[in-house]
Amino acid sequence: xxxxxxxxxxxxxxxxxxxxxxxxxxxxxxxxxxxxxxxxxxxxxxxxxxxxxxxxxxxxxxxxxxxxxxxxxxxxxxxxxxxxxxxxxxxxxxxxxxxxxxxxxxxxxxxxxxxxxxxxxxxxxxxxxxxxxxxxxxxxxxxxxxxxxxxxxxxxxxxxxxxxxxxxxxxxxxxxxxxxxxxxxxxxxxxxxxxxxxxxxxxxxxxxxxxxxxxxxxxxxxxxxxxxxxxxxxxxxxxxxxxxxxxxxxxxxxxxxxxxxxxxxxxxxxxxxxxxxxxxxxxxxxxxxxxxxxxxxxxxxxxxxxxxxxxxxxxxxxxxxxxxxxxxxxxxxxxxxxxxxxxxxxxxxxxxxxxxxxxxxxxxxxxxxxxxxxxxxxxxxxxxxxxxxxxxxxxxxxxxxxxxxxxxxxxxxxxxxxxxxxxxxxxxxxxxxxxxxxxxxxxxxxxxxxxxxxxxxxxxxxxxxxxxxxxxxxxxxxxxxxxxxxxxxxxxxxxxxxxxxxxxxxxxxxxxxxxxxxxxxxxxxxxxxxxxxxxxxxxxxxxxxxxxxxxxxxxxxxxxxxxxxxxxxxxxxxxxxxxxxxxxxxxxxxxxxxxxxxxxxxxxxxxxxxxxxxxxxxxxxxxxxxxxxxxxxxxxxxxxxxxxxxxxxxxxxxxxxxxxxxxxxxxxxxxxxxxxxxxxxxxxxxxxxxxxxxxxxxxxxxxxxxxxxxxxxxxxxxxxxxxxxxxxxxxxxxxxxxxxxxxxxxxxxxxxxxxxxxxxxxxxxxxxxxxxxxxxxxxxxxxxxxxxxxxxxxxxxxxxxxxxxxxxxxxxxxxxxxxxxxxxxxxxxxxxxxxxxxxxxxxxxxxxxxxxxxxxxxxxxxxxxxxxxxxxxxxxxxxxxxxxxxxxxxxxxxxxxxxxxxxxxxxxxxxxxxxxxxxxxxxxxxxxxx
Numbered sequence: 001x002x003x004x005x006x007x008x009x010x011x012x013x014x015x016x017x018x019x020x021x022x023x024x025x026x027x028x029x030x031x032x033x034x035x036x037x038x039x040x041x042x043x044x045x046x047x048x049x050x051x052x053x054x055x056x057x058x059x060x061x062x063x064x065x066x067x068x069x070x071x072x073x074x075x076x077x078x079x080x081x082x083x084x085x086x087x088x089x090x091x092x093x094x095x096x097x098x099x100x101x102x103x104x105x106x107x108x109x110x111x112x113x114x115x116x117x118x119x120x121x122x123x124x125x126x127x128x129x130x131x132x133x134x135x136x137x138x139x140x141x142x143x144x145x146x147x148x149x150x151x152x153x154x155x156x157x158x159x160x161x162x163x164x165x166x167x168x169x170x171x172x173x174x175x176x177x178x179x180x181x182x183x184x185x186x187x188x189x190x191x192x193x194x195x196x197x198x199x200x201x202x203x204x205x206x207x208x209x210x211x212x213x214x215x216x217x218x219x220x221x222x223x224x225x226x227x228x229x230x231x232x233x234x235x236x237x238x239x240x241x242x243x244x245x246x247x248x249x250x251x252x253x254x255x256x257x258x259x260x261x262x263x264x265x266x267x268x269x270x271x272x273x274x275x276x277x278x279x280x281x282x283x284x285x286x287x288x289x290x291x292x293x294x295x296x297x298x299x300x301x302x303x304x305x306x307x308x309x310x311x312x313x314x315x316x317x318x319x320x321x322x323x324x325x326x327x328x329x330x331x332x333x334x335x336x337x338x339x340x341x342x343x344x345x346x347x348x349x350x351x352x353x354x355x356x357x358x359x360x361x362x363x364x365x366x367x368x369x370x371x372x373x374x375x376x377x378x379x380x381x382x383x384x385x386x387x388x389x390x391x392x393x394x395x396x397x398x399x400x401x402x403x404x405x406x407x408x409x410x411x412x413x414x415x416x417x418x419x420x421x422x423x424x425x426x427x428x429x430x431x432x433x434x435x436x437x438x439x440x441x442x443x444x445x446x447x448x449x450x451x452x453x454x455x456x457x458x459x460x461x462x463x464x465x466x467x468x469x470x471x472x473x474x475x476x477x478x479x480x481x482x483x484x485x486x487x488x489x490x491x492x493x494x495x496x497x498x499x500x501x502x503x504x505x506x507x508x509x510x511x512x513x514x515x516x517x518x519x520x521x522x523x524x525x526x527x528x529x530x531x532x533x534x535x536x537x538x539x540x541x542x543x544x545x546x547x548x549x550x551x552x553x554x555x556x557x558x559x560x561x562x563x564x565x566x567x568x569x570x571x572x573x574x575x576x577x578x579x580x581x582x583x584x585x586x587x588x589x590x591x592x593x594x595x596x597x598x599x600x601x602x603x604x605x606x607x608x609x610x611x612x613x614x615x616x617x618x619x620x621x622x623x624x625x626x627x628x629x630x631x632x633x634x635x636x637x638x639x640x641x642x643x644x645x646x647x648x649x650x651x652x653x654x655x656x657x658x659x660x661x662x663x664x665x666x667x668x669x670x671x672x673x674x675x676x677x678x679x680x681x682x683x684x685x686x687x688x689x690x691x692x693x694x695x696x697x698x699x700x701x702x703x704x705x706x707x708x709x710x711x712x713x714x715x716x717x718x719x720x721x722x723x724x725x726x727x728x729x730x731x732x733x734x735x736x737x738x739x740x741x742x743x744x745x746x747x748x749x750x751x752x753x754x755x756x757x758x759x760x761x762x763x764x765x766x767x768x769x770x771x772x773x774x775x776x777x778x779x780x781x782x783x784x785x786x787x788x789x790x791x792x793x794x795x796x797x798x799x800x801x802x803x804x805x806x807x808x809x810x811x812x813x814x815x816x817x818x819x820x821x822x823x824x825x826x827x828x829x830x831x832x833x834x835x836x837x838x839x840x841x842x843x844x845x846x847x848x849x850x851x852x853x854x855x856x857x858x859x860x861x862x863x864x865x866x867x868x869x870x871x872x873x874x875x876x877x878x879x880x881x882x883x884x885x886x887x888x889x890x891x892x893x894x895x896x897x898x899x900x901x902x903x904x905x906x907x908x909x910x911x912x913x914x915x916x917x918x919x920x921x922x923x924x925x926x927x928x929x930x
Contacts, residue, residue, distance in 0.1 A: 001030060005028050005084070006087065007148060008024075008147040008151060009021050010022050010144050012048055012052055013049065020042075020046060023056070024038075025037075025145030026038045026076065027148045027149055039148075041062060041066035042067065043063045047060055058143075069100065073100060080106060085108055087111070088112050090109065091183075111127070113367055117173075117370045118161045120374055121386055122388055127154065128150070134154065136153045136157070159191065165377065166377050169209065170195065177360075177370070181363065209376075211376055211382075211417075212376060215418055220432040226302055229272075230302060234264075241261060242261065250329055257284070257286055259714040260286040263285065263287060263687075264289075264293055267279070276708060277685045278697055278710070279686070279711075280692050280712070283689055284878075285689075287687055288463065291463070293327065295434075305459075307443075308437045308463065309437075309443045309460065310439055314821055315464060319337070320337065335435075336433045339436075342453065343403045343405075344404035345384045345385060345402070346421070347403070348402060348421065350413070358618070362491070364393040368398055369401065392487070396491065399624065430455050440467060441475050443460075444475040460683070462684065462686045464688055466700070466872075469669050469670075469703050473665055478635040479663045479664075480632055482537065485541075489533045489534050490530075493530070500527050500530075503618055529593050533590055536589065539585070542582075544579055545660050551564050561655050562653040563844065566651065567649075583640045591633065594633060598623070601619045601626065636662070638664070639662060647664050647667060670703055678705065678708065684709070690871040690875070695713070699860075718880075719881075720910045724885060725911050726889070727920060728915070729916070729920060730895045735891065747917070748888070749833060751920070756925060756928055757809040758809030759829060760810075760831035760832070761812050763818060763819055764813065765816070765836045773835075774813055781811060786811055787809075788811050789811070790813040790814075804824065805828055818876075819838065819873040824876075826882075830885045830886065833890060834888065842862070847861075867906045884928065886923075886928065888920065889903075
């Protein structure tokens, strides 16, 4: 057992080059025994930013008499000595110290790396969250010594979990990490040494790792389409949900809803007659069952699968874990449904074995491979959605383990695993299912690949259809920044590491000289050009950065990102000419790398019989890298030299980090939807709680080219007039008067939430305003016994909602992602405050470009978009027939502007009251009986 030092710093910011240390804490320990502690405040020689003081509770007065960093570094170095330095994301802390010549050569141990491997399915890896999950009390988060103590305790818990892993897994991770410097490598080595000393390591015969995958179930009866589809009998199908029907008999609490039956009959008609349909079904309609019942009836009767597309995982889970099992129990029938995701979501056993054989190339690949082995050893499903990958680097590492390669085939899968592959199992289940559930992203991927992803289907139901345009936009968008481009090149490698170096090493070891020479020559040619690509891509991004800076005339960014559209007039500017020159220099080596990668990938499989047993895997990885580079090249080529009139291009500079990225997105997705869905499928049914604006489908029809679809708008079965008070504050300052408006917002939230004893969801359109408001309202509400949860504190959306639901009376502050998908029935949510009408930012490149298609952009585009989002936010309050609540609008424009009436009239008929801010708390309390 070794002595370690847990270390933590508090700093003025995240950049070790520009920011300064304000506190250091260190704990020297051996096993559970603390040997010594050391801490000090540090005078940074500059003011501490306000947000740092609020986070750490360290202000300028506290560090005024503290020593400077140079005065304490020697003491810190003596305290740590040559012991391993342990930290949570320890690279951050060491980056501040190493640049000052301290702890440059100490072994670095990272509890973040270790936690991400040992707890692969954990939703979060923050230090405070891990401590809470492990039952470790946290004295004061974001104070250096307390965080060092917490890190020590988290490490001990995690190390105990390492010792509980299956012995072959520990052995394998130790072997694989022998040549890789990663944050948990030393820790696994220590566990291995400890187990070896105790004589617990497995013998060689016990070391095989067994994956928990099962081959597809061959007993399922395949679908057999009948030549001529038979129409459904709407009365027969509706009887399932009618009073006295199977549902009512099976579930005594089931409520008959006329709106649900109306929707069910419309879906039956659309499926039977090969028509397209738009259905708006208000909250409480039970729309999922209204389309599931006829969809299953159609599939069973005609032997033809129906595809259901959703936008969120939550809805997929609801369908698969609740609605479909309920329907199965009610009917007592074999209703087969399967969820299908894209190839990249499934791990490939063959590629895991290949990486184990070839070895990981980077710390990220080592971490992801170790995480995957731990996950699978615990019975993991092989579905990426079940584990937590940290950032783009781990996502890139996952791609080497996933089944996304087009080179993967059912024949290879059967030969290697007997068919026990997560992707092909999912695919086989989808082939035999009556209903196949996908998300909008996969639906679009299927379109993009010529329908090679989803099994053949002619009937499609799109739930959460109000998201189809944005999902299509996101799915067909492109973005890249300098860090990502550099990573693409560096992942291929240099003379000391990376994929190309691995190819050279393997060829030299396993091929005769006459065979390896050509491989080495091509590989070395790639390496020679990669250095040029890194340097020239950096030059390209510098040119774009100078262009963006000149466009803002040298002014600092301030609090907001800069989005600079690249349009025809932009391309005539001298500054843009520098961008074109930089890209022109990069194009030649970039394309040469792509072409040589393709040639090398085609050559390697021919050497399989010559002794290169890993040729196929190396070729697959090379081709995959080449495809990634080709996509970047093609998008940059179009953006800079060959712009498409149907694509939006822009450069973005982030205000906080100054990071620059390049983007492209489709201008109009309607023609794509028309060509690939409305025209290709027999019946497409789109449904959502919000498809209309001011009672009409006109806006959504235009956006999705749905002119020929039938329509049906169904109101909610809930009595909103009795259940909901809609309070419009008519004397508040308008948002344009920022200071007065913000003060009024804070006053309204504090006074109203006190009167309702919390139980409130407050919706913002800006994360900055949310943070400002949280700082102002947290203390007075906490003093009143009301807990405040805020989206900006780093907690996951799921965690925040769970904490809010479990509280007796709390306030949850959320921004865009909380405007929909939040389901908190009962008294836990009785007050909904909408701070501002949810208009898009007019300068957003996509918004600006799409607005240009309208004669009156604000009236025809901005207002309808805001109304759809407003209706989603409004729908968070009343979730059951027994719910009762108050909706407050703190945006005076809803009463002062002519368009305000459209927002009010877009929601169900409520009890509407316009009144003064001072009267709001009492009105809310009276309505709720508080």
